[in-house]
Amino acid sequence: MSRAEKFIVLPFKKVRGNVVPGEMRAASNAASAEKIARAMAERFVGVAAYSVQVDMESGDMSDPKVIWQSGEIADIAA
Template identity: 70%
Template sequence: MALSEKFIVLPFKKNRGNLVPGEMRQASNAAAAEKIATAMSARHIGVAAYSVQVDEESGDMTSPRLLIQFGETADLNAA
């Protein structure tokens, strides 16, 4: 199992009164993820940038670490 660190940005929106993640965007590094999240923050109810460990074989993402957040976001560690 080969793990690698990836950087993702998740916008959040309301769907039937519940907070749900939108389409995930990948970033090349932590600074780029923070920049993307900042730019998206004006257009979404919430945005968060994370560093995650990705299993290269299965594609499973684990160990999300919050880099920056704006507005209402969900806790990925609780999932």
């Protein structure tokens, strides 16, 4: 099993009173992920930049770690 660290940014919005993730954006590194997240923060109820471990064979993501967050976010590990 081959793993790689990837960086993603997730905006969050409210849908029927629940905080749900929006469209995921990829980033090339942790600094880029934080920069993208900060730029998006004013437009969403919440936004977070994550570092995740990806199984390159199956595409499964696990072990999300928050790099930066603002506002309300949901637990994406659940």
